[in-house]
Amino acid sequence: ALLEALPIPVFYKDRAGRYLGANRAYLSFLGVKHEDYLGKTPEEIWRPELAALYRAADDALFANPDQIQVYESKVVAASGELRDVIFQKACFHDSRHEVSGLIGTLQDVTSLRQAESALRESEGRLK
Secondary structure, three states, X not given: OHHHHOXXXXXXXXXXXXXXXXXXXXXXXHOOOHHHOOOOOHHHHOXXXXXXXXXXXXXXXHHOOOOOEEEEEEEXXXXXXXXXXXXXXXXXXXXXXXXXXXXXXXXXXXXXXXXXXXXXXXXXXXX
């Protein structure tokens, strides 16, 4: 219920990279359904180049499970367009305190990146 109440997209995966769940905000933003998503790996869902990026980031996090990982990447949104996002991920542990997966959020920063680019172009013209 807590995850569903959050307005930001949230997902979680097991140690093998299979998606265990996601909230409505995540599913809606990406335009995926629970039944087409749960139990699958990034390689089964996303474009190969994006799946490779996600897998590499997940592996890096699992290698350093006490850290919070923040990085910028791209996702294919429900609209079909490529969006700039910031992922924030952390590992979670089982009852034996062993890493059993990760939980992550994403924030769409496409409009911000476009505004920054327009500002740089405008400043360049002024100079």
